[in-house]
Structures are given as C-alpha cells and as structure tokens.
Amino acid sequence: IELPDQQRLIRFEFTEPPRSGDDVVRCEGLAKSWPLADGGGKSVFSGVSGVIRRQEKIAVVGVNGAGKSTFLKVLAGRTKPSAGKVAIGASVSAGYFSQHALDLLHPDRTIFETVQDAMPEATIGTIRNLCGAFLFSGDDVDKRISILSGGEKSRVVLAMLLVRPLNFLILDEPTNHLDIQSREVLLETLQKYNGTVVLVSHDRHFLRSLANRVFELDHGEMRIYEGNYEYYQSKTTAKDWS
Numbered sequence: 001i002e003l004p005d006q007q008r009l010i011r012f013e014f015t016e017p018p019r020s021g022d023d024v025v026r027c028e029g030l031a032k033s034w035p036l037a038d039g040g041g042k043s044v045f046s047g048v049s050g051v052i053r054r055q056e057k058i059a060v061v062g063v064n065g066a067g068k069s070t071f072l073k074v075l076a077g078r079t080k081p082s083a084g085k086v087a088i089g090a091s092v093s094a095g096y097f098s099q100h101a102l103d104l105l106h107p108d109r110t111i112f113e114t115v116q117d118a119m120p121e122a123t124i125g126t127i128r129n130l131c132g133a134f135l136f137s138g139d140d141v142d143k144r145i146s147i148l149s150g151g152e153k154s155r156v157v158l159a160m161l162l163v164r165p166l167n168f169l170i171l172d173e174p175t176n177h178l179d180i181q182s183r184e185v186l187l188e189t190l191q192k193y194n195g196t197v198v199l200v201s202h203d204r205h206f207l208r209s210l211a212n213r214v215f216e217l218d219h220g221e222m223r224i225y226e227g228n229y230e231y232y233q234s235k236t237t238a239k240d241w242s
C-alpha cells in the first residue's frame with residue numbers, strides 16, 4: 001500500500017548535545033511579581049527553591065494564570081526574578097520556546113530559507129531532511145512564513161530549536177497548534193532527547209509519556225512531585241478525597 005505523502009515520516013538524526021553538569025538549574029527563594037499600572041505589583045509566585053538535574057523531564061503544571069509561563073521565562077532568563085536567584089549550571093546551553101517565537105519569524109522568507117538561515121553550514125539535503133522530519137515535504141518548503149498556519153509556524157520554530165546542540169530545553173506549550181501526527185513527532189524526539197527538559201503543556205498524553213518529575217504551581221507556591229505524571233495525579237487525586 002502506498003502511504004499518502006504526509007504519513008511517510010522522515011527520521012532525522014539529531015546530533016547529541018554536549019553534556020551539561022549534573023545540576024542544570026538551582027533556584028533559591030525565587031519570587032516573581034509583575035509590575036501593575038498603578039505602581040504596585042502582582043505577585044505570581046514566591047519562595048521557590050529546588051534543583052533541576054541533568055536529564056530530568058519536568059512538567060510544570062497549574063491552572064490558567066497560575067504562573068507557569070512566568071516561571072519558564074524566569075528560568076530562561078527572559079525576565080528577572082523579583083527576589084531570590086536562578087543559578088545556571090556548568091556547560092548548560094538552553095533553548096526557549098514560547099508562542100511569542102512564532103511572531104518573530106520573518107514573514108517574507110520561505111520555510112527552507114528560514115531553516116537555512118538558522119543553519120547556514122548545512123547542506124541542502126540536510127535542510128530538506130530536517131524539514132521532512134517536521135512534516136514539510138516537497139514543495140511545502142517553498143511556502144512563505146506569512147501564509148503558514150499556527151501549527152506550521154510552530155513546526156518551523158521547533159525544527160530550528162531542536163537542530164541546535166542544546167542540552168536544556170525550556171518549552172512553553174510547544175504542542176499548542178500541533179495536530180496529532182506532529183505531536184507524535186515532537187514527543188518521540190523529546191523522548192529520545194538526552195538533555196534536560198522543562199515543559200508546559202495542557203496535553204495529558206504528552207505529559208504522561210514524557211515527564212519524570214512534576215512541578216505544580218498553586219496559589220503562588222511551587223510543589224514538587226518526585227515522580228512521573230501518573231504519580232502526580234495519584235497524589236493530587238488522593239488529596240481531593242481527603
């Protein structure tokens with residue numbers, strides 16, 4: 001049977017990133033409040049202490065507005081904490097994904113050109129393979145960014161991020177616009193990835209299949225669960241019943 005084009009998945013061999021130190025991030029008494037228009041501040045979280053260790057795949061969970069994206073921005077150094085500190089470990093090279101990155105793509109460039117700009121040393125074949133791994137085949141790669149859907153833009157940004165030799169990925173809702181097949185590609189890539197991951201996603205299948213530790217933000221506090229997503233769920237369900 002001939003599979004339709006989009007189901008013929010191309011596997012891309014990502015190069016192993018250089019190994020980081022065992023402590024990837026050390027947070028101590030971390031707090032963040034955002035400035036308010038009236039001159040005051042809105043406290044999002046405080047008193048967050050803990051260590052993110054090499055090869056952990058951490059799910060950051062919490063309701064809308066709990067502060068997940070804020071926490072990731074602080075980790076990624078995109079905004080300063082209001083108190084406490086974030087110490088990044090030795091030989092850590094971090095990459096950050098958020099929806100905002102989709103808006104930073106150059107609208108007039110094609111997918112191929114965009115990826116090529118990010119890896120000017122790569123051969124045409126390598127770029128085509130990378131695009132293929134993110135489900136852009138044939139003429140797709142000549143589409144301009146300006147006409148792409150949210151899911152297609154996400155795939156472009158993720159391809160560029162994952163091809164870099166990073167050993168720490170900070171991913172804020174990377175699956176947001178992705179269809180099932182693209183989610184699976186991303187999931188498989190992250191499962192094989194031997195660096196460290198901090199991830200926000202509302203996709204439970206994704207969290208169950210990937211996370212080996214869970215950070216829960218609740219009313220400005222961070223609770224750390226030393227187990228996978230099922231462990232977290234078992235703990236929180238039991239709590240609801242008590």
Ligand SMILES: Nc1ncnc2c1ncn2[C@@H]1O[C@H](COP(=O)(O)OP(=O)(O)OP(=O)(O)O)[C@@H](O)[C@H]1O
Nearest residue numbers: 034035042044062063064065066067068069070071
């Ligand atoms: N740049 C900002 N300036 C001011 N306030 C902000 C800013 N970013 C977030 N906030 C506020 O901080 C709080 C936490 O927002 P955050 O985006 O971190 O939540 P979240 O857990 O990621 O939510 P969601 O699940 O909806 O993405 C919210 O009350 C939000 O309005």
Ligand SMILES: [Mg+2]
Nearest residue numbers: 068069070172
């Ligand atoms: Mg968010």
